Amino acid sequence: MSPQVPPAERRYVRLLRLYPAAYRRRRGSELLETLLEVAADQGRSRPSARETSALILGALRAHAGYGARRSARQSWLTAFRTAALMLIVYAMADAVAQIGHHVVFRASFPYAMAGVVVLSAGALVAVLRHRYPAAVAASTAAFLLLVSMWPLVRPSDGTFWLLPLAAAVLLPLVRHRGEPSSGLLRHLPLVPLLLVGIDTGMSTPLSGLLDVLAPVVVFGIGGAGLLWLAVDERVTMAVGLFAVNVLLIQMSFEMEGGFGASARSTLAVAALQIGVAAAAPALLLGAATLTTRFHSRL
Template sequence: MTALERRYRRLLLAYPADYRRDRGDEIVGTYLDLADGGRRWPSPSDAADLVRGGLRQRLRAAVATDLIPGVRLAGLLALATATFLAGFWMVVEQQQPVGAGVPGFGPFVSAGVVLWLVWLLAALLVLVAPGRPTHVTITVAMLATTAVPALSLAAGLPRPPLLVLAPQVALGVLALAVDRHLPLTARFLPIVTAASGGAFASRAGGSLYWGSYRWTSEQLLPATGAVLLVVTVLLAVGLAIRQDTRGGWAVLALLTPSGLLSVHILASAVDGLGGAPRPTYPTLVGTALVVGLLGPTVLPAAVALRRRAGILSAGPRPTKPCPTCGTHR
């Protein structure tokens, strides 16, 4: 067995065991026939194709093939939410209070202005260039959002608080699942929400201290998380009436982003039991960790329950008649 074949067979672990047993040799043989001479590693596209195929087969075995369309729906809602927040924070960045004695990033509040520009670019690209350009831009925006705390610390620059950055990363991870073939009306959604976020911040900026990320985030983020969850639940109910179960999976997939948007309120409820006026930093971190594990825990559990329900509803496997006596074994 060559090194390339061995590595292809390792990728086959993405498939269920019975599927590998029945068709593993055929799949590996096909990829080996198409591989360039001298290649030692599977190409990234081959690896991604095998993993995607294995995931589909596992979901088919679990009677949960509707999970992927549901996650794609959640990805669109997550991207729309992320671009709404980017539009809002972009206006906040331009309204730095004069004479406040706080450091800035040129004429902006912080280095976060760079992040929000990339997120707004993703909103534009999903309209005019859906597919790979959109996914690459979302990836860049998500990675930049993750890296900005360390880079800002190294450069001595102000940045948005982690309370703002953490849910943006979670929304970005889910936004990577957005469908490459969205209808035109759906492709307009992120750019519309981005414009709505900017308009909302501009309208209210004259009466509130929008230059403070901390003050604004404690009010805006929980409200955004609540709206996201309510909209998704209503959408799930509407789809369920039409015997479409995508919405239910979308609700489960969005539990973590919605929870991270509401971390301040959830942590306040925990510390409020002890009489603390504001949530402490350890409580905020602990709440974020618990919420961060919620979606990755609930989704596999729901798939396992669906598989069990499918096995029970299918009943025992049909037996084959004996070719000699005709009785079933």
């Protein structure tokens, strides 16, 4: 019969299972031995709250590739790619939702919007295959199709600037290829599907609940992006780039109103609203830039 494993060791082993398998093979035994020695010296039979939080944070960092030598340029290139995927997924999913809305309510079929879906899907595949010139071309073509739908689609619409912004952040990747995504970066492009789901549900009986939930989700994404700075600054960069879309929408909204000329708002209020919209990307990108510079000097 195998000897009974001490409770402290069982608890530490469970925490260490959060780390990648390669990390556990390389450093798991050494780390477990150190943790058990510290716990024995302090007379503890379980991990302290500080140890638990440190081990969880360390596991998240390990999955994100924390500690690997990477330049600030490499971090930005990876963030550009992730942000472009987020923007393209958002634009494509929104176009699909709009087509579905027209079909369900038997309105005229939006053929131009179908073209946007096809071109956005092409851009998405091109980014995933690291064919960035093709991705820029497909994103630009899809945006031109959106422009052709004027005035049904206007610059102040929530998804108008997604595709040109995606093309813009892809331009640096045409000449310099970024490193592969890891950790949360791999799944971040799926986040816009939640926003599209909320927008689509606004026309359902749950619209009242979603009206309240929508700003919570938006602020939650920004807040999570800022907090994730402790794990992977590239996530914060990507969320900050994605948030630039909100600034472009607000600027377009104010320009359509003539910055107060049509009594929509005074110039001071318009400037304040644009400033508020600029705060999120400025905070996210600024904090990520400082963190990246700090890490690159280590």
